[in-house]
Amino acid sequence: VFSFPVLMTTPSPRATRPRHIRCPKNQGRPTRDTGRVSGAVVEADGQEIVVRASVVVMATGSWLRDWDGTAPGTDAPTIRPAKGVHIALPWLKIRNTSSLTFQVPGQKTPATITRWGDSVLVGTTDTEYTGDLDHVGCTADDADVLLHAVTSSFDTDVSAADIQGSIAGTRPLVARSNAKNTAEIPRSSEVRTDPDGLVSILGGKLTIGRHMGMQGIDAAEKVLGVQRRCRTADTPILGAAGYDEASFTASGGWEDHLAERYGTESRFVSQIMADDPAMREPIVAGQPYLAAEVVYAARHEMAHTVDDVLARRTRLRLFARDASDGAARRVAGLMAPELGWTPQQVDHQVAAYHEAIQTERQLLTTNTEAQA
Ligand SMILES: Cc1cc2nc3c(=O)[nH]c(=O)nc-3n(C[C@H](O)[C@H](O)[C@H](O)COP(=O)(O)OP(=O)(O)OC[C@H]3O[C@@H](n4cnc5c(N)ncnc54)[C@H](O)[C@@H]3O)c2cc1C
Incomplete structure (x- = not known):
């Protein structure tokens, strides 16, 4: 198959x-x-x-x-993509103790705000998307919708300057109807x-x-x-067989962090750390992701670019966009021996990540989205 x-x-x-x-x-x-x-x-x-x-x-x-x-x-x-974005903001600006659903002015569907470590994730929007599917990004307008919703519902002065990172994607809606807007299309499969x-x-x-x-x-x-x-x-999903959440939580520290991310597969990440204690270092200071996770991502999770690791295998690009840019060279250095990169390929990876971050920042101020 x-x-x-x-x-x-x-x-x-x-x-x-x-x-x-x-x-x-x-x-x-x-x-x-x-x-x-x-x-x-x-x-x-x-x-x-x-x-x-x-x-x-x-x-x-x-x-x-x-x-x-x-x-x-x-x-x-016929697929009608519906774009949605999330933004990450400092938790201290909201201080919510549980996930909350709240109204977005001018939008039928509500948004949610969820704590994730020292950040909160706010989303989402639901708009027709006709642009380039390989380059979907959070624009200033998208972010404004969410920021306005947050300041309308919570006692906070949060603004665009507080955005720690953003993420955008499209929902592959089956376009059976002539629905006026994508929010009306059922999410059926x-x-x-x-x-x-x-x-x-x-x-x-x-x-x-x-x-x-x-x-x-x-x-x-x-x-x-x-x-x-x-x-x-x-069939349990990878890492779920034999997972005992309570015992990992009781262990605390990085064992809890790895178990939460990899389930029982965390033992393979721990092994990388046992083989080389330098692998216990965080990738970005103050964030929980460890150097061993970069190696694991390249070795076992099909990560092939620095962006794969920083944006998708970990969430550093979302929760610490600017600091993740600073970590790109170190991440590339950790991936290089796994994937056999030459020094030129390392440079290329770092430059590509830097450019992606520049584009993300620019989009949040200019609204210029790539066309299909
Ligand atoms: C903002 C947002 C919020 C969402 N919230 C939720 C939620 O709360 N709950 C929920 O259940 N769902 C949610 N969804 C929906 C969910 O993410 C999608 O329904 C789901 O990702 C679709 O999965 P998929 O595998 O069909 O497509 P995708 O996840 O898009 O995967 C398709 C893959 O195919 C690859 N591909 C495309 N063309 C080619 C090619 N020619 N060759 C090789 N590979 C190719 C792409 O790179 C991609 O990796 C949300 C979506 C968005 C955008």
Whole structure:
């Protein structure tokens, strides 16, 4: 079974050395043999590879909007991306003791504010997005909506200068209706199988991701002509088997921090620290993420860029954007031996991260968003 964007058959990330698999933008398409899908053309580590597979599953979220690889004569799925942003603010400016839902002036759906360490995460917005899906960012207007909502609901003088970081993404909504705005479109999911055997998983939410995965597997097995019960419902997610939250909480300190992030897999991060005590150093002073987590991310979590580590494997870009920029070279240095980077590649990674942070800062003041 081949699935965009991940191989469904991939076992624990520790089992194999990850490869950076990406289908060329707007071109990644299944190959077809006598009208049936027979595999896909993908790009891995800069090389174009033709993968043969008995069944291909498209799970590319919002990017399906720009994809035109549906077989001729078959209606293409229509995805209407809805942009949403979150901003991080200092917790001291709000001092909320629980997560709260509150009204956003001029918006139907409420926002939430959640404490995360010394920060709070405020979101979200829900707006039509027609721009470049690879460059979605939080604009000054997006941030203003949330800041205004916060100052309308809480006794605080929080302003744009307090934003510690921002994050933006798009929800892949299935556009069945002519809804006036994206907030009206249901967040339902759909699994479809085209006459050529291509399975696509559309829409949905993270909270029903496992259910969508089950439906996708069932559809793929139908294409393969096998009858087997999907095991997803009884399979714990990585790090969940045998997880005992109370005992980790009782341990406290970095053991608690690692367990909260990796579950029982935290033992592999601890091993990196046992092998080299320098790995116990935080990546950014005052933030909980440790050098060992960078190595783990490169070694076992398919992190291939400094941004992968700082923005996605950890949340340093969101909660400490400016300080994370300062840590980019150290992070690149930790990743280099894992991924075999040359000094030039290290420089390139640092420069790319610096540029991304500059763009994020600029967008928060200028509103200029990339176009599709
Ligand atoms: C602001 C915001 C708040 C949200 N809040 C919630 C919430 O509270 N609860 C909830 O359940 N859900 C929430 N969601 C929705 C949830 O994030 C999405 O529904 C979910 O991420 C969709 O998952 P997906 O796997 O279908 O798509 P994605 O997570 O978008 O994954 C698609 C992947 O495909 C990759 N890709 C695209 N094209 C190619 C290609 N050609 N080759 C290779 N790879 C490709 C992309 O890089 C991407 O990694 C929220 C979304 C947003 C934006």
